[in-house]
Amino acid sequence: MADTAPGGHGPSAFGPAAEGGAHPGRDLVDVLVAFGRRLRAAGVAVGTGDLRTYCAAVAPLDPGDLGDLYWAGRVSLVSRREDLAVYDRVFRQFFLDEPDDDLGKRMPLAKHARDQLRAAVEVPRADPPGPEQREEQRAELGLVASDLQVLRAKAFADCTDDELAALRKLIAAIRLTPPRRRTRRHVPARRGRAPDPRRTARETLRRHGEPPPPRHRRPRLRPRRLVLVLDVSGSMAGYSRNLLQFAYSTTRALDRVEVFCFGTRLTRVTRELDHRAPDEALARAARTVLDWEGGTRVGDCLDRFVRDWGRRGLSRGAVVVICSDGLDRGDPAVLAHAMERLKRLSHAIIWMNPHRGADPRHVPAALGMLVAAPHIDLLLSGHDLASLLELATALPRLR
Helix, strand or coil: CCEEECCCCCCCCCCCCCCCCHHHHHHHHHHHHHHHHHHHHHCCCHHHHHHHHHHHHHHHCCCCHHHHHHHHHHHHHCCCCCHHHHHHHHHHHHHHHCCCHHHHHHHCCCCCHHHHHHHHHCCCCCCCCCHHHHHHHHHHHHHHHHHHHHHHHHCCHCCHHHHHHHHHHHHHHHCCCCCCEEEEEEECCCCCCCHHHHHHHHHHHHCCCCCCCEEEEEEEEEEECCEEEECCCHHHHCCCCHHHHHHHHHHHHHHCCCEECCCCCECCCCCCCCCHHHHHHHHHHHHHHCCCCCCCCCHHHHHHHHHHHHHHHCCCCCCCECCCCCCCCCHHHHHHHHHHHHHHCCEEEEEHHHHHCCCCCCCCCHHHHHHHHHHCCCCCCCCHHHHHHHHHHHHHCCC
């Protein structure tokens, strides 16, 4: 005798088909469609395309796993934050409550599966905290804030592995805003000196010849390109991975970003960083850069950047951020010539030297820094999280 669902309504949707030829996949689709209709009746905007997406999402999953059913439906059927509570309530009523008049469309669920899903989707309701609990919460928040303040001012090279992992999450939240430049295109404006004859003529025609108030326009503003040139030589070993993580977060947040790495040779890693998984993106960049933690030839690499990429337009009007300690083993004249040409091509040059530390009055004595100093618009350290936040604050103010 075939297994039946509670209440005797035919074979289980998860078990073998009955002798009458019912198809288990068809039964599963009917159940999912019935659940979608229940959501629609509760006020959630569920369309036919959403139901097809839900069925396609459940197809490769285990239909007996309530967690899979829950999260697949929450991702594909809910498009507004305010519908999450309705979705949770309807899901519990449809899949977890005792059978009722709609039993023919219900899934036969085991008791342990129901308990498991309740634990997964229910938010525990706690009583309001008392005075002692509130004091404990304030103390915990104070400790967390103190730890964040310490991490913010702690150099990357001095952090432990756990602290570096926490810092990378904070680095991923930093958003850079490059300065904007005027383009040749114009956009409508409420006021200004430049008249907009086309809008004025259209408005006159719409008013049947009656002249409207004068219309104006202004140049469209566009963010400048951001170019990150990172030193990954041996002297930068304590900082290069975190700076590369910072570069990855920047490429995910902005459109016009280029990233280069250099030691003894220059390598473009913009395409390697174009990946949704940060660990995979950093691993691809590390495999591409062949001179990781090797020697340093700052002048030769910047000269190649100007010759191969800068003159083609990559650095024209861009903000170039160079992250290096300036320990150059090449000819200082090559570095001076490359910096002079780069200064003429770019809008601004920002140099981040982690060996500079937190003292704003300290000037690194490396020969490369002394040669490059006349062409630098802004000198930062880049050795900790606070210096990266300083860059994010100073970048939109560049003129």
